[in-house]
Amino acid sequence: MKKHNFSAGPSILPQEVLLKASEAVLDYNGSGLSLIEISHRSKDFVDIMERARALVLELLGLEGKGYKALFLQGGASTQFLMLAMNLLEKRAGYLNTGAWSEKAIKEAKVLDDIYEVASSKNANFNYIPKQYDIPSDYDYFHCTSNNTIFGTQIKSFPKCDIPMVCDMSSDIFSRQLDFSQFGLIYAGAQKNMGPAGTTLVVVKEDILGKVSRNIPTIMDYKKHIGSGSMLNTPPVFAVYTSLLTLEWLKGLGGIAAIEKENEKKARLMYSEIDLNPLFKGFATKEDRSLMNATFTLENENLKDTFETMLKEAGVSGVNGHRSVGGYRASMYNALPIDSVKVLVEVMSELETKA
Structure with missing residues (x-):
């Protein structure tokens, strides 16, 4: 019997993507080698990574606008801390709309002052707060665009004079937005983009390099940008399957x-x-x-x-x-x-x- 897969994640992928990915596991591009046994420094995989990063910016309408796309590891959970290490100097504001927002707040608090600009916890997160103030002296404002657990989604993002950071793990590539309003977007791949194992980060380069702390190499966005998203061995299968999914999406329009x-x-x-x-x-x-x-x-x-x-x-x-x-x-x-x-x-x- 055909299954109708409503899983919240890891979630359903297009059948044609699964077919191409499975073929590549046995023999990638007629090379006689499996995708998962070729060097990540090989021409074949470097091409995969470059195509995936370029296609992300193309689909989001961010080509030529100063953004870089990165495929990293550690899930969106690692980004809770990583983004704060790269952007948080004194204080930041967070919109609390659910479990993932709360986790992001908890991790960022390890470094410095974090303020909730608004919260819907009073109603078990069944709504999105509106009409809140975002102080212009904050280093950044963080929000979660879609809340898988509670089934809420931000329909209109606030205007702010500071970088807006958004966890888009569960609705990335699902709806049209002006993505240039965000300074940084991050998303685990396993809902709308690919299998678990890689995390997409899209960051505007000019918001980086402004904190005084020493950032560990593996947590430094600038280092990852400089290495072409291959500072360490990337999750080759997850990146390749994400590329296939992005190509599938482009083919649909x-x-x-x-x-x-x-x-x-x-x-x-x-x-x-x-x-x-x-x-x-x-x-x-x-x-x-x-x-x-x-x-x-x-x-x-x-x-x-x-x-x-x-x-x-x-x-x-x-x-x-x-x-x-x-x-x-x-x-x-x-x-x-x-x-x-x-x-x-x-x-x-x-x-x-x-």
Whole structure:
């Protein structure tokens, strides 16, 4: 049976990407060698890295605007500290919208003063705060664009006179934005871009080199830029698969095209949540995520029936995070709308059984 993969991450990848990646593991580009056994200094892999970094900037509309793309390791969790080491001199402001924001704040506090400019913790993070002030004397402002656990997403980013840093791990490449409004973007690959193992960092070079601390070599963005994102041995498979996914996205028509598909999936999903009396959405409607729809089942007596029906339909990965409970449908770029239709049909059928 075909599985409908709603996993929050690592998440679904396009089938054609998986096929090409698997072929490369056996024989890359007719070389007679596996992708994962060639030197990262070889012409073949240097070409992969350069193409991937260039395609990132192209898709984000940042070519020729002073930005560099890096493929690093350690996940977005390492970036919580790394970005602070490179940008934090005296103080910084953070928007607290969920578990990942809280972790970013915790790590940055190791270095210096961190201030919450606003928080939605008072309502278990079911909304995005608005109308808050960002002091112009802060070193940077940090936000998380999409919150996988709680199903919220920033729809409009604030105007600020300082560098804006954004964790886009769960919605990178999913919707059109003016990406030049950000000084630094980072994202774990394993939701919209590739397998776990690499982390994308897109940084405007002119915001670097302004802190007085000595930055360890492996944590220094400038060092990684200077080495072409290969200061140490890169995760070759994760970078290559990310390149394939970016090429797949470009072939579809880029971010503009995938945004339309994501909006269709989200409309279908949220319509069922709102119309079906058995379910209730968690996130405030105006802040609902296009990527992660969170909802609960109103009648717990139907839980076993519902989950049996999901299993029989081949629906996988919809259990909600313990912080929210209920269910979570993660609708990343590679998830086809047909999978959303199957989930909605199961939800609708449950109503007839109630």
